[in-house]
Amino acid sequence: xxxxxxxxxxxxxxxxxxxxxxxxxxxxxxxxxxxxxxxxxxxxxxxxxxxxxxxxxxxxxxxxxxxxxxxxxxxxxxxxxxxxxxxxxxxxxxxxxxxxxxxxxxxxxxxxxxxxxxxxxxxxxxxxxxxxxxxxxxxxxxxxxxxxxxxxxxxxxxxxxxxxxxxxxxxxxxxxxxxxxxxxxxxxxxxxxxxxxxxxxxxxxxxxxxxxxxxxxxxxxxxxxxxxxxxxxxxxxxxxxxxxxxxxxxxxxxxxxxxxxxxxxxxxxxxxxxxxxxxxxxxxxxxxxxxxxxxxxxxxxxxxxxxxxxxxxxxxxxxxxxxxxxxxxxxxxxxxxxxxxxxxxxxx
Numbered sequence: 001x002x003x004x005x006x007x008x009x010x011x012x013x014x015x016x017x018x019x020x021x022x023x024x025x026x027x028x029x030x031x032x033x034x035x036x037x038x039x040x041x042x043x044x045x046x047x048x049x050x051x052x053x054x055x056x057x058x059x060x061x062x063x064x065x066x067x068x069x070x071x072x073x074x075x076x077x078x079x080x081x082x083x084x085x086x087x088x089x090x091x092x093x094x095x096x097x098x099x100x101x102x103x104x105x106x107x108x109x110x111x112x113x114x115x116x117x118x119x120x121x122x123x124x125x126x127x128x129x130x131x132x133x134x135x136x137x138x139x140x141x142x143x144x145x146x147x148x149x150x151x152x153x154x155x156x157x158x159x160x161x162x163x164x165x166x167x168x169x170x171x172x173x174x175x176x177x178x179x180x181x182x183x184x185x186x187x188x189x190x191x192x193x194x195x196x197x198x199x200x201x202x203x204x205x206x207x208x209x210x211x212x213x214x215x216x217x218x219x220x221x222x223x224x225x226x227x228x229x230x231x232x233x234x235x236x237x238x239x240x241x242x243x244x245x246x247x248x249x250x251x252x253x254x255x256x257x258x259x260x261x262x263x264x265x266x267x268x269x270x271x272x273x274x275x276x277x278x279x280x281x282x283x284x285x286x287x288x289x290x291x292x293x294x295x296x297x298x299x300x301x302x303x304x305x306x307x308x309x310x311x312x313x314x315x316x317x318x319x320x321x322x323x324x325x326x327x328x329x330x331x332x333x334x335x336x337x338x339x340x341x342x343x344x345x346x347x348x
Contacts, residue, residue, distance in 0.1 A: 021053040031097035033059035043097050060101035066093040066158060069111055073164075076120050082128040085166045088139075090115045090146075096154025104153045114149055115160060118142045128167065135162045 025048055026032050032044040036056050044058075051057070073087040092111055094100045104110050122141045123131055131138070139160050147157040167175070 018053045021057075022051055024049045024051060024058065029063065029065045030061060031064050031094075032061050033097055033101050035059040040098055040102060060097070062094050062097045062100055064094050064097065066091055069108060069115075071112065071115055071119065071160075074116060074120065076123045078123065078128050078131055079125055080127045082171060083168060084123070084128070084131065085164075086119065086123060086162060087164055088115075088119065088160060088162045090157060091159040092150070092155050092157045094154060095156050099152070099154030107153065107155070110153070111146075111150060111155065111157070114146050115142065115157075118145045119162075121145075128171075132165060132167075135165070138162055 024032070024044060026044045026046045028046045030046065032049075033040055034042045034044060034051065034056050035058075036052075040059060041056065069090045069092065071088040071090060073085050076084050076086055078084060090111060094107075100107055119138075119142050122138055122145075126134070126138070139162055143157060143160045146160065150157055
């Protein structure tokens with residue numbers, strides 16, 4: 001091989017090296033910094049980029065996608081002197097490649113220590129009960145402080161999540177007993193309230209029932225008094241009519257009144273539950289005579305009813321002997337007829 005051939009090969013190799021140094025392809029989601037004689041000059045974006053050979057070179061290759069950083073478990077003393085173990089995760093994204101490359105050394109280590117420090121600070125300023133029930137508030141406080149501190153690094157901390165908060169075992173048992181006692185207390189309170197409400201409702205129901213019963217009794221008494229008043233008015237009217245008839249000289253009215261009361265009294269004696277046989281002097285003629293007087297009244301009131309009036313008149317003119325004169329010493333009488341006064345029994 002001649003010297004000319006060697007020179008051609010050397011030039012080809014040199015041209016290939018220069019080409020490789022000039023052309024750079026940046027993948028999507030990344031950003032490369034460019035340094036010129038050790039000083040940052042610019043940032044290469046994804047795609048094909050051209051550098052000045054032997055003057056510019058690639059400085060740092062940074063991932064611009066959102067990344068996850070695990071926060072290791074660490075012991076935290078709360079404000080009420082309870083020891084808990086907590087861990088979490090942090091999400092961050094590089095927004096400024098130059099600042100992330102040249103403003104901080106060890107980017108992930110810096111973010112990790114920043115989040116851990118703020119986590120201990122925030123959780124240490126809270127009581128255990130608030131710590132266990134306010135994870136969202138804890139994450140928000142840590143995120144606000146850490147993001148503000150990492151802003152100068154060209155970093156955006158998007159989220160911080162607390163994964164686990166583990167109190168000591170004896171403290172967990174105490175909390176379980178406390179929760180059980182609290183729930184039992186709530187159950188007893190609810191049961192007591194239910195019994196009280198039930199008693200109140202029953203009392204209200206009894207009250208309403210008594211009110212309704214009293215109103216019913218009052219209404220019944222009012223109706224009964226009204227009925228008695230009407231009955232008294234009817235009796236007064238009947239008595240007045242009979243009295244007027246007697247005052248007018250009608251003996252039949254008096255016979256009607258006496259026969260009615262006499263018949264009612266006999267009915268009450270016969271309907272007694274404790275009587276099987278009734279032995280008493282009974283003047284049948286008196287009762288029949290009274291009935292005759294009733295017939296005379298009816299014939300006087302209804303003169304057109306000839307058939308019924310004739311039968312009643314015949315019964316009134318019938319002479320009834322004294323059936324108990326000898327035994328009871330009673331007196332018999334002839335049933336009165338119209339215009340004829342009653343006669344005493346001749347056999348007396």
